[in-house]
Amino acid sequence: MTVSEWSGTTVDWGSALLALKDCLSPALGRSETRRSAGHFIDGLLSGAERKTGWLLVEEAGLDRPYRLQSLLGRSSWSADAVCDRVRDYAPKALGDDDGVLVVDETGFLKKGVQSVGVGRQYSGTAGRIENC
Numbered sequence: 001m002t003v004s005e006w007s008g009t010t011v012d013w014g015s016a017l018l019a020l021k022d023c024l025s026p027a028l029g030r031s032e033t034r035r036s037a038g039h040f041i042d043g044l045l046s047g048a049e050r051k052t053g054w055l056l057v058e059e060a061g062l063d064r065p066y067r068l069q070s071l072l073g074r075s076s077w078s079a080d081a082v083c084d085r086v087r088d089y090a091p092k093a094l095g096d097d098d099g100v101l102v103v104d105e106t107g108f109l110k111k112g113v114q115s116v117g118v119g120r121q122y123s124g125t126a127g128r129i130e131n132c
Helices: 003-008 013-028 031-044 053-059 066-073 079-094
Strands: 120-123 128-131
Touching: 013 031, 013 079, 031 053, 031 066, 053 066
Parallel strands: none
Antiparallel strands: 120 128
């Protein structure tokens, strides 16, 4: 479900998204990095079918890609610290005593054997063993 599809749900996703961004803030350091990370998250959760750099920039309402490029390539922040915060946040915000979290990596099916990392493995997308 993308942010654009959240309008019919009973959960206040806007507040939940702000709470997530607040939770991640200490792991990101500088205010510019936090703001860029917020734009990046907004772009990833947008209704854009493809999540290319330029489309993420457009979905986030930015004019140029420099902020997101800096976030991903030059800014100083710890991916481990962000993962730690998400791991602490998720059960509190999304958890339910009767709930189950199912994570399925979305593999991209590949033809041939020359793509980096390609190999025969089970693909949830295809429902069988394929080159992914």
